[in-house]
Structures are given as C-alpha cells and as structure tokens.
Amino acid sequence: MTSAVSIEALTKSYGKLEAVRGISFEIGSGEVFGLLGPNGAGKTTTVEILEGYRKRDGGTVRVLGEDPERAGTEWRQRIGVVLQSSAVYTTLTVREMLALFAGYYRKPRPVDEVIELVGLMEKRNTRIKSLSGGQARRLDLGLALVGDPELIFLDEPTTGFDPGARRAAWATIRALRSLGKTILLTTHYLEEAEQLSDRVAVLREGRIVAHGRPADLMGRSRGAEIRYLRDGEEVVVKTDEPTRTLHELTAQALDAGVELEGLEVRRPTLEDVYLSLTEQDDETVLS
Amino acid sequence: MRLFFHELKGEQLLYWRSREAAFFTFIFPLLLYVLVSAFYTGDIYGQPAGRVLLAGLLGYGAATTSFAGIAIFLVIRRENGVLKRLRATPLPPAMYIAALLGSTLLVFAIEAAAMIGLARVTYHVGVPDRLGSLALSLLLGAAAFAALGIAMAAAIRSAEGASAVVNLVVLPMAFLSGSFGPTRHFPHVLRAIADVLPLTYLVRLVRSAIVFDQPIWHEPGAIGVVAGWGLVGLVLAVWAFRWEPSESG
Incomplete structure (x- = not known):
C-alpha cells in the first residue's frame, strides 16, 4: 500500500499552547481516514499543516510525496480542500462559482456532474447568498471535488447538518471512496467516523490516544454492561465475561421467581470508547 | 495566459x-461630476470649470475604483x-492579484471613457488632445492607488467596517486634493495636508494633460510623488498581506 499522507512526530505550538504534541500516522492511497477528537484537540491544526497552510515546528510530513510547506501549484492540482467554515463568493450562482474554480485546474470534472454529485441540481442557478447553511456546505464539497483531486481534506464537512443532509453527504463521500479517492476526514461525530472511515485516530490534547479500525477500537474495551431494574432502580453490572455473568444473574432470578425488568446486555459503542479516551480527568486510559 | x-x-x-x-466606485464618480459641474459654472481660476472638474473627478475615480474598490474587495x-x-x-497568488488589478483597471478605463463622454455631452468639454499623456497619468495613478488599496486592506480587520473606513480616507482626501473644486481658499493647515496627498499630485498630472494640454513629463515632480506613494503602498502591501481571516474576539 503506497501512502498518500505520512506524518512522523509532528509538533506545532502557538505561543505557549502546544496544539500538536508529536503525532504520527499514515494514510494509504484510496483510504478514508477519520481524525476524531473534541474541539481544541489539534485536528484542524494537523489538517492545515497537511494542506500547506501552517508551518510545522517539528517532525516530517509527506503529502502525495511532497512537503506541503514547499509544494507548488502542481501539487495543488492533486488535492481538494473543504475548510472548517464555508468560503464562497455569495454574489455568484452555484454553477458560476463551480465553473470559476473548475478553470483553475488542468483536468476538472464537468461542472454539472459535480453539481449532481453534491445534490445541488435544483439550486444550480441560485445565488449562493440564498442557499441554506447545509447547501453552502455541499457547495464547499463540490468546490473540493471540481478539480478531480486524488486526495481530499474534509474538515468537519457536516457540522450543522440535519440528519437527512448528513446521510446524503455520507453517500457522496462513499461515492468518492469508490472512485479510489483518498480522504482525510475530521469530525467530532463518532457515528460519522464509524460509518465512513477505514481507520480512525482519536486525538486528545495534541496527542493520538487511539488508532485503528473502528471495530478494533470497540473491541479494545473490555467486556459488556448488563442493565436491569430492581425495585424500579437501574442496576448496571460491568463484566468481562458477559455470558457467565448473565447466566448467574438469570439463574438467581429464576430461583427467586422474579422477573429481571428491563434486562439489557450492551457492548460498548465507539462512543463509549471515545468518551473514555477523551475524558479530561480519566488518566488511566492514557497509559 | x-x-x-x-x-x-x-x-x-464579481465586480458587476x-x-x-x-455603485460606489463606478456610478458615484460620474454622478459627482454632474453634481459639481452644475455647482461650479464658468471658470475656476481662469480655466473652464467643466475641464478642471473633469480632471478632478478622473483623479477621484482612480482613487475610489482602485484604492477603495480593491481594499473593500480584499477585506471582504x-x-x-x-x-x-x-x-x-x-491558481498562483500573483496571478490572482494580477487579475484583480487588471479587472480594476478595466473598470476604471470604462469609467474614464464614460466621464470624458459625459463631459462632452453635458458641458461641451472636448475630448482631450493629450490622450496618451492622460492615459499614462491615469494608469500611474490607478496602479499607485491599487498598491495602497492592497496595503489598506491589511489594516482593516472586519468586512462590515471596510466600506466606512476606506471612505473615511478617500472622501477627505478628494476634498483636500481639489477633486471636487477649488481649494485655494482652504485654511493653511488643510492645504499643507493636501501637499503630501497622492491624489493632489494625480489631479495635477491629469489637469496638466486635460486643461493645459501638456505632455506627462511636464510634471516630473508630480509623477515622482504619485510613484513614490505607489512604492510605499507596494512595500506595505507585500509586508502586511494576509490570506486568512482576522482572529475573532
């Protein structure tokens, strides 16, 4: 697997604030990589270093074989960018804006195809200032795709979307993946990372605290939770051996002739793992 | 290319x-020309008012289209x-700036032609004989003000305030430099300020071509001052240019 992005011991500080404290990861060509973490964890700083906006303090960075700090317009032909906030000319129509950006690239995708792909067909002749926030965000995605890049950076592409719009954006991102594009996605929505990413890295305070396939991350945490009601109060039993514990519990209940109201066995979700990893005071998880 | x-x-x-x-950078100078020409009839210091004011308003046009227009666009x-x-x-950054300048110069060229036409129709001011010198003077002025506009953009922190701040610079400068009419009766202090403003010298250059039918090199001092301001603008523009939004809060 050739890597589209590789980062080794990357560091970046703003004055006294150490935003990124030595992170390393690789993104394979054609992979969707999710960078997860709460606000201020260093996601955007990392992505903006990869996009060539910021100079790093230390470490090595390679994006499509080049150092983004020195990369030129040829390199920019091959990347697509969705910034954290929408950046568009509000007086143009959707189609005019995409056509303007398409002209910057040597081999752009046909503008109407891009409009279709991001689901703005009905709005193609609408002035951008009258788009909704979600529609403007889809236009941002379209602008990132119009140059037909190999590598696409999506910095919180669906923040502020309603659930329907989010699912539509996911479908678009999956379509890009099936075209063989490499995608770096930052998000603080776990479900999004879980749905879209081949691998994720969880950032916390400028460090990677977990790294792997979403399923592996979930598998990392021990055991399961068994919940039921006793005299109207919820009882939670945490166990590494759910089969045995459940058997014992139900056996006791049968002997006593009582019903375990609201009985539920739950595997931890990625959300539980994420919360335990990003919890500020939970030092044990770090080690 | x-x-x-x-x-x-x-x-x-994007401009239109x-x-x-x-409105502010294209229509407004034309409108002002009609207004001030209606106000000053006859002569200004022995020269036909229509001609003197055409020179003044062409200078103001360069300042507002180039300086104000570019500063406001860049801030927004x-x-x-x-x-x-x-x-x-x-898109290479230099190409972007070049296209923005080219577009601004194109707008100003149309505006200058429209103003000269307007002067001819309404105040019977003939098309100037020294068209080459006039064009060169206006190009120099527009280029200098463009550089100053890019520098100005770096000093403005919010899009909301851009228009107000820029006009706070342009309008008083235009008054003091004689764009809108005679200034010899102004208090000494104001005339001293006017003596260092780039627009004063641009108006002088344009007036030399339109009113006195002189070639551009007849006013080397004025060329020097306008070009000097342009260079100062250029250095500040390169030094202070920012691509990213100002930090909020």
Missing part, C-alpha cells in the same frame, strides 16, 4: 454583480475565507 483571462472574466462577473461596489474576501480557500487551489 488562459488562467489570467479566466480569472479576469471571473473578477469582472456586487451592486454596492459597482479575506474575512469570509475566500482568499484562504484560493490558496489551496492551483
């Missing part, structure tokens, strides 16, 4: 779509993130 013309076309579309910019685009976004495209 294809990329330059593509971006120039885009800039033209932005009604506020098109920087603050809404478009400049930052453009940096991630293969």
Whole structure:
C-alpha cells in the first residue's frame, strides 16, 4: 500500500499552547481516514499543516510525496480542500462559482456532474447568498471535488447538518471512496467516523490516544454492561465475561421467581470508547 | 495566459454583480461630476470649470475604483475565507492579484471613457488632445492607488467596517486634493495636508494633460510623488498581506 499522507512526530505550538504534541500516522492511497477528537484537540491544526497552510515546528510530513510547506501549484492540482467554515463568493450562482474554480485546474470534472454529485441540481442557478447553511456546505464539497483531486481534506464537512443532509453527504463521500479517492476526514461525530472511515485516530490534547479500525477500537474495551431494574432502580453490572455473568444473574432470578425488568446486555459503542479516551480527568486510559 | 483571462472574466462577473461596489466606485464618480459641474459654472481660476472638474473627478475615480474598490474587495474576501480557500487551489497568488488589478483597471478605463463622454455631452468639454499623456497619468495613478488599496486592506480587520473606513480616507482626501473644486481658499493647515496627498499630485498630472494640454513629463515632480506613494503602498502591501481571516474576539 503506497501512502498518500505520512506524518512522523509532528509538533506545532502557538505561543505557549502546544496544539500538536508529536503525532504520527499514515494514510494509504484510496483510504478514508477519520481524525476524531473534541474541539481544541489539534485536528484542524494537523489538517492545515497537511494542506500547506501552517508551518510545522517539528517532525516530517509527506503529502502525495511532497512537503506541503514547499509544494507548488502542481501539487495543488492533486488535492481538494473543504475548510472548517464555508468560503464562497455569495454574489455568484452555484454553477458560476463551480465553473470559476473548475478553470483553475488542468483536468476538472464537468461542472454539472459535480453539481449532481453534491445534490445541488435544483439550486444550480441560485445565488449562493440564498442557499441554506447545509447547501453552502455541499457547495464547499463540490468546490473540493471540481478539480478531480486524488486526495481530499474534509474538515468537519457536516457540522450543522440535519440528519437527512448528513446521510446524503455520507453517500457522496462513499461515492468518492469508490472512485479510489483518498480522504482525510475530521469530525467530532463518532457515528460519522464509524460509518465512513477505514481507520480512525482519536486525538486528545495534541496527542493520538487511539488508532485503528473502528471495530478494533470497540473491541479494545473490555467486556459488556448488563442493565436491569430492581425495585424500579437501574442496576448496571460491568463484566468481562458477559455470558457467565448473565447466566448467574438469570439463574438467581429464576430461583427467586422474579422477573429481571428491563434486562439489557450492551457492548460498548465507539462512543463509549471515545468518551473514555477523551475524558479530561480519566488518566488511566492514557497509559 | 488562459488562467489570467479566466480569472479576469471571473473578477469582472464579481465586480458587476456586487451592486454596492459597482455603485460606489463606478456610478458615484460620474454622478459627482454632474453634481459639481452644475455647482461650479464658468471658470475656476481662469480655466473652464467643466475641464478642471473633469480632471478632478478622473483623479477621484482612480482613487475610489482602485484604492477603495480593491481594499473593500480584499477585506471582504479575506474575512469570509475566500482568499484562504484560493490558496489551496492551483491558481498562483500573483496571478490572482494580477487579475484583480487588471479587472480594476478595466473598470476604471470604462469609467474614464464614460466621464470624458459625459463631459462632452453635458458641458461641451472636448475630448482631450493629450490622450496618451492622460492615459499614462491615469494608469500611474490607478496602479499607485491599487498598491495602497492592497496595503489598506491589511489594516482593516472586519468586512462590515471596510466600506466606512476606506471612505473615511478617500472622501477627505478628494476634498483636500481639489477633486471636487477649488481649494485655494482652504485654511493653511488643510492645504499643507493636501501637499503630501497622492491624489493632489494625480489631479495635477491629469489637469496638466486635460486643461493645459501638456505632455506627462511636464510634471516630473508630480509623477515622482504619485510613484513614490505607489512604492510605499507596494512595500506595505507585500509586508502586511494576509490570506486568512482576522482572529475573532
């Protein structure tokens, strides 16, 4: 697997604030990589270093074989960018804006195809200032795709979307993946990372605290939770051996002739793992 | 070159779509010409008022189209993130600035032609004989003000205030430099300020071509002052240019 992005011991500080404290990861060509973490964890700083906006303090960075700090317009032909906030000319129509950006690239995708792909067909002749926030965000995605890049950076592409719009954006991102594009996605929505990413890295305070396939991350945490009601109060039993514990519990209940109201066995979700990893005071998880 | 013309076309579309910019930097100088010419009839210091005011308003046009227009566009685009976004495209930054300048000069050329035509129709001011010197003077002025406009953009922190701040500079400068009428009766202090303003010298250059039918090199001092301001603007522009929005809060 050739890597589209590789980062080794990357560091970046703003004055006294150490935003990124030595992170390393690789993104394979054609992979969707999710960078997860709460606000201020260093996601955007990392992505903006990869996009060539910021100079790093230390470490090595390679994006499509080049150092983004020195990369030129040829390199920019091959990347697509969705910034954290929408950046568009509000007086143009959707189609005019995409056509303007398409002209910057040597081999752009046909503008109407891009409009279709991001689901703005009905709005193609609408002035951008009258788009909704979600529609403007889809236009941002379209602008990132119009140059037909190999590598696409999506910095919180669906923040502020309603659930329907989010699912539509996911479908678009999956379509890009099936075209063989490499995608770096930052998000603080776990479900999004879980749905879209081949691998994720969880950032916390400028460090990677977990790294792997979403399923592996979930598998990392021990055991399961068994919940039921006793005299109207919820009882939670945490166990590494759910089969045995459940058997014992139900056996006791049968002997006593009582019903375990609201009985539920739950595997931890990625959300539980994420919360335990990003919890500020939970030092044990770090080690 | 294809990329330059593509971006120039885009800039033209953006300019004429932005009604506020098109009004203040294109229509407004024409409107002011009609207004001040109606106010001053006859002569200004022995010269026909229509001609003197045409020179003044062409100078004001250069300042407002080039300086105010570019400063306001750049601030708005920087603050809404478009400049930052453009940096991630293969459009070279120098090409972007060149196209913005080219577009501005094109708008100003149309405006100057319209004003000369307007002067002819309404005040029977003949088309100036020294068209070459006039064009060179206006090009020099517009280029100098463009550099100053790019520098000014760096000093403005919010898109909301851009128009107000820029006009706070342009309008008093235009009054003091004699764009809108005679200034010899102004208090000494104001005339001393006017003596260092670039627009004063641009108006002098333009007046030399339009009113006195002199070639541009007849006023080397004025050329020097306008070019000097342009260079100061250029150095400040390169030094202070920002692609990214100002930090909020």
